[in-house]
Amino acid sequence: MTVRAAVAGASGYAGGEVLRLLLGHPGVEIGALTGFSNAGQRFGSLQPHLLPLADRVLEPTTAEVLAGHDVVFLALPHGQSAAVAEQLGDEVLVVDMGADFRLKDSADWETFYGSAHAGTWPYGLPELPGARAALEGSRRIAVPGCYPTAVSLALFPAYANGLVDTDAVIVAATGTSGAGKALKPHLLGSEVMGSMSPYGVGGGHRHTPEMIQNLSGVAGERISVSFTPTLAPMARGILATCSAKAKPGVTAETVRAAYEKAFADEAFVHLLPEGQWPATASVYGSNAVQIQVAYDQAAHRVIAISAIDNLTKGTAGGAVQSMNIALGLPEATGLSTTGVAP
């Protein structure tokens, strides 16, 4: 079986990454590549690293162009996915790599995104308890945000096992591709090289309610999240340092056991041996997640740290993994746990 996949928003970083993965997917044939302002351009000038597609031409993002595909990946600005998805039939698998269908709470959506809530689709983080079942056979998938992917995987075992209190503190560093190809002064190479800087401090980042939703769902009670994202001088990768106060009776052993059990059967999540810590370079270009956890006896905190590639497991790899589940393919088809390092 081969499915035919289109990518809307193919000239951006998320669109390019899903194409990179689909080029190596044995069950997918790449159909239309669409965009907005760049439509009509040779694809090789827009995504010069995707040599097998260099002679393609970017088409406009219209229902006509996207029609006739089995799968459509949407890599669109926030708020634009619903209009496109509506024009595609229910039999088409629509994988939205934007934020539009992630949140269940309309008020959260409106507060953080400032527009009307489009709805909620099955959530494409298969490792989250309960997520896989909702993805099987689905024809709509909401791919998680990159930060919520890293954070939810790092912390859900602690909350699923009642190891920590409800106040999670998260500081994460991301590579600049997380900000997309937008032409903004602070994203210039001259500005980012040699510099670390925070943004969206104090609860303002749009991924905060998504983390709260995921962790609260696992914990069975409302989790508070203090989230500080920082921009690091690298193109790819997220390192998420997540901690919360340990509940009485928690020990290093109970923490370790909970994490080992949580990921024992997961192909993409690698709990590192004790003493070894994640590095974003180790998962560069791969769908793997590296996780390590520690119990700080003096500070009474559990610290869980995860490393992902924000474009792969954090966006396009998670999208392909979820597509595989929805289509009934082996979950790891076309995906790798081998990073490109050094």
Place this chain on the structure above:
Amino acid sequence: MTVRAAVAGASGYAGGEVLRLLLGHPGVEIGALTGFSNAGQRFGSLQPHLLPLADRVLEPTTAEVLAGHDVVFLALPHGQSAAVAEQLGDEVLVVDMGADFRLKDSADWETFYGSAHAGTWPYGLPELPGARAALEGSRRIAVPGCYPTAVSLALFPAYANGLVDTDAVIVAATGTSGAGKALKPHLLGSEVMGSMSPYGVGGGHRHTPEMIQNLSGVAGERISVSFTPTLAPMARGILATCSAKAKPGVTAETVRAAYEKAFADEAFVHLLPEGQWPATASVYGSNAVQIQVAYDQAAHRVIAISAIDNLTKGTAGGAVQSMNIALGLPEATGLSTTGVAP
């Protein structure tokens, strides 16, 4: 008045940085440059960026070589400063850029450094309440660690004003020069470029007791510190993200007011206008500290973030600033708040 200064450990990063600053200091003449394994080598091959010293030769670190200087900067491996300092007269100003004389608690020293405690010298972080008085006229200075500099400045106004609870959570990113010139595989350029990784997680980093000492001293009660350092793909800079739970009644306004008051008269600490966040690039090569603070109403936390150059304000700049105070010079002599950017 011109003082004559020697630098022991001149071929390392801390030694090189203090020399870079002293070359621009109008009241200092540079005397002996000493080292261990590199003694006898032309200095230009060891520190090629210090062109005015290129034709000097590195001498061995002995009492004879160091004798006859007014100031001696020690940039030695931990545990070696006491033996050298003992051989220098009480009239010589000895500025230790190592850890040996920072901690007051011998048990902390022995736990974290594994050797006998050498003692405690006046602490070279002038902006910390009470520190300046102890430095005036002193002939011994213990320069703070780079992380404690960034963290203590970011958090002390919150503790001095009773704004937050006793559990501080800190995640900091450092440039690789913080690890020194040691030849370790994980410090190779191929490994660090494009990668973020944590180390010393769970309370093990040696700078933790120093942070606890500083913050507890300001708060008047024992502060708990959860500290996670991470290595960032840049040569210089520390970005410290520090937070703690706000006490009841705290508002964004009380927080802002406390920070404005704390730094109103400080030449090197720049509290940014609301809405602007620190970036390590902005303090590159300068003795400035950029700080911003926010109150996260949903998570009930105060988040204070500081950016310093780990080698300048975090080590050699702090050393020169403290030397100025000890010698009765204007505190900012030879120091700059202008970063080298972009």
Place this chain on the structure above:
Amino acid sequence: MTVRAAVAGASGYAGGEVLRLLLGHPGVEIGALTGFSNAGQRFGSLQPHLLPLADRVLEPTTAEVLAGHDVVFLALPHGQSAAVAEQLGDEVLVVDMGADFRLKDSADWETFYGSAHAGTWPYGLPELPGARAALEGSRRIAVPGCYPTAVSLALFPAYANGLVDTDAVIVAATGTSGAGKALKPHLLGSEVMGSMSPYGVGGGHRHTPEMIQNLSGVAGERISVSFTPTLAPMARGILATCSAKAKPGVTAETVRAAYEKAFADEAFVHLLPEGQWPATASVYGSNAVQIQVAYDQAAHRVIAISAIDNLTKGTAGGAVQSMNIALGLPEATGLSTTGVAP
């Protein structure tokens, strides 16, 4: 058909890269991983990006361990391959990623490598005229140096078509992984980030005679090569800027035509459309070569520029490509022309 492959020197960068590629090769089963000082260690601590091999243990590099494999990749220090190869039977395909069997001229070998010449094996640069035939069915392969790969591909069409004179001038920038995992001060992250520097200037680099050999072979006369390598602040990639004086009558059109013809049937060499220039990021982690060529009318020079990943096409990818040819597999098996970007 599945062949069993061992990698000697598996803990280094070349060894790690060939394993990364073999993990995705449908016709290869990975056998022994061997090393020297690291033997006995868990492989996951040595190459943490190769998650599928994390639980393997590095074995010592001995004839016993390497016996019983169909293919053995050698990623050893220069001068050590011959002794290992001799102990392997003639039926074993030995792919040497070191320099030992590249040069035909014993005097060149001795001048540049300072030891006795081991011999010459079929040269693993299939795109070089005549090279493919020598590789078919061979059981010994000498993988080219990374710089000679980039330079020979960029310049051979000019020499094969008599477009330029015999004095080639080459300046190339390499990522730091080209220098291997050796612990040398100038390779520390603190030293390489933010810095460009040359080395081996003036004809001293060991890859110079290999370039001369390749280009002279194509030209049918002795080519002179002025080669300046430079170290760039990136982990991977080579950008080679190669030029020579154009012969009378040469035009932009004749140059373009020669290059189009040379690479028309090559799967891995991508001559870019006019106006687009290579970037090492575009071939990151891929076996592709991006080439562009220009004729500078004012300076009467042909300038050819190539970009490769030094570890992939420049080392391990070239090795796997040549292995495929030797084994009679489709040449592109297990190899990709899709770069990991941005």
Place this chain on the structure above:
Amino acid sequence: MTVRAAVAGASGYAGGEVLRLLLGHPGVEIGALTGFSNAGQRFGSLQPHLLPLADRVLEPTTAEVLAGHDVVFLALPHGQSAAVAEQLGDEVLVVDMGADFRLKDSADWETFYGSAHAGTWPYGLPELPGARAALEGSRRIAVPGCYPTAVSLALFPAYANGLVDTDAVIVAATGTSGAGKALKPHLLGSEVMGSMSPYGVGGGHRHTPEMIQNLSGVAGERISVSFTPTLAPMARGILATCSAKAKPGVTAETVRAAYEKAFADEAFVHLLPEGQWPATASVYGSNAVQIQVAYDQAAHRVIAISAIDNLTKGTAGGAVQSMNIALGLPEATGLSTTGVAP
């Protein structure tokens, strides 16, 4: 004596760098800071590394605002300097960091810049034979381009002493700040980190005629320049690799002697000892030039390599150095040869 200096174009990289230097210049008081689209903004939000100027406000670039200064630095887009300069009196020292007044040949100007030629001003590269005399007392200075600075200093001793033929081949790598703050996709951090790429290949770069002008002036005959610029993953620095065929009779000794003589009295040009090579990190933020030269006996070429900071010696440092000469100040006032490294 204190002069009052204004900077037009103060929000860009060249403008910011000249302000960084002027803040440390004992004879200069900083007057108006002007710009175009950013006029009215707080300067601290535009150049956050210039803390002493943080509370200034950017004014519009008009004759009224610039009037009443002793020195005006112009950091404007090409073609805009003449109109501004005309409105300033002859007694005002106007230092143009743009290209408008560098070239003597109007045809060259029109070919490469596409507008009418504004004229020629004394050329601000004091180390070039004859340049210093023209700068003394001048009230108009044309600051050289960054590449021509690096290249002319590396090659003029070879041409002044008749050591090489007339065909110079130059490949240079620049940091991204050389491209300014313009918002272009290829300058995004995600694109430049980890990547080397050429541009303006084949003779098209605007700095080419300036190099030809400088080298021809020294040689006394027309020099041909093949110039290939490349973009490196760093914010600052130029490494220029320059070579030409040696004339008969030239030896390593004659080459070395010519370079030693050329720079013996130059404060900012540091000819490295034999065996040591330049690195851009060594001159980071400084006005120093590191140069090394080699004679490749096999290829019969002289290779001269220079490293500068493109923003300092390559732009703003050269501007301040030339200003000092014009004003009769010691040439090195406010300038340093100490790089910020590592």
